Amino acid sequence: MAADSYSRLVLFLRIALPLLALGILSTLFLFASKIEPGDVIPFEQAEVEDRVRERRVTRPFYTTQTPDGDNVAYTAEQLITGNSGANEAINLTGLVEFPEGGQVDLAAKSGTFDEQNDLATLTGDVVITTTSGYTLRSQLMTSTLSELNLISPGRVDGTTPGGTLQAERMEITTQGSGNNMHFLFSGGVKLVYTPQPKE
Numbered sequence: 001m002a003a004d005s006y007s008r009l010v011l012f013l014r015i016a017l018p019l020l021a022l023g024i025l026s027t028l029f030l031f032a033s034k035i036e037p038g039d040v041i042p043f044e045q046a047e048v049e050d051r052v053r054e055r056r057v058t059r060p061f062y063t064t065q066t067p068d069g070d071n072v073a074y075t076a077e078q079l080i081t082g083n084s085g086a087n088e089a090i091n092l093t094g095l096v097e098f099p100e101g102g103q104v105d106l107a108a109k110s111g112t113f114d115e116q117n118d119l120a121t122l123t124g125d126v127v128i129t130t131t132s133g134y135t136l137r138s139q140l141m142t143s144t145l146s147e148l149n150l151i152s153p154g155r156v157d158g159t160t161p162g163g164t165l166q167a168e169r170m171e172i173t174t175q176g177s178g179n180n181m182h183f184l185f186s187g188g189v190k191l192v193y194t195p196q197p198k199e
Contacts, residue, residue, distance in 0.1 A: 055081040060089070062113070066147040069099040070174065074120065074145075076111070087113040092122060096148045104148060104172075104181070105129045108141075118144050126152075128172070132181065133161035136170065148174045148181070156185070163194035 060079040064072050073096075076089035094106035109124030120143050128136045128150065136158035143150045150172040158165050168187025174180055 057081075062145070064146055066174075068147070068174065070148060071095075071097040072145070072147065074113075079113075087115075089113060094120075094122075094143075098174075102131045104131075106141075106143075106150075113145070115145065118146050120145050128158075130181065133159075134183070135159050136165075138170070148172065160191070162191065164192045166190040 057079040058077075060076055062074045066072065072094070074089075074092065074094045076093070077091035078089070080088045080090070089111045090109075092106075092108045092111040094104075096104040096106075106122065106126070106128055108122035108126040111120060111122040113120050122141045122143070123139065126138050126141045128134070128141075136152075136156055138152040138154060138156045140154050141150055141152045150170075152170040154168070156165070156167045156170040165185065167185035167189045169185070171184040173182050173184075
């Protein structure tokens with residue numbers, strides 16, 4: 001008798017469970033929200049027009065190596081190419097690594113790239129940090145793309161290994177291989193020396 005009851009239970013479950021599953025599945029389709037074919041994709045009109053007018057690239061990356069072996073790299077959050085052909089970068093970072101050690105880090109809110117003329121223009125809170133102890137800030141800097149040749153035609157503020165610095169113009173170049181950076185400050189240079197504490 002027990003065996004017959006078990007067999008009947010198994011047979012009942014084999015029929016009832018698939019029917020229950022079908023019932024649950026049908027309720028999903030019954031209560032699912034309807035999608036109208038004519039519904040518009042939820043984009044603002046201004047955003048659609050911007051994307052049509054401008055060509056955008058997310059997280060672009062540019063890298064090269066100078067004849068002296070320095071590695072130069074630029075990345076950005078976005079790169080927009082307008083109708084004029086100019087490449088505008090948003091939230092830009094740069095890195096120059098020297099083969100014998102040391103590096104220069106760059107950051108700016110925006111910038112433009114002109115590969116034909118080998119020129120990058122950085123604008124908006126430009127910050128340069130070097131492993132030799134310099135942190136320099138300016139609102140505008142230009143540099144060649146193929147090597148480290150930074151020029152700030154306007155005011156520069158920052159800190160150096162010797163203290164704080166202000167200048168009306170700055171130029172940073174490299175000469176020869178290795179970490180041979182040359183800093184040239186001009187136009188009302190003011191350096192406040194801060195003695196380093198003795199160890």
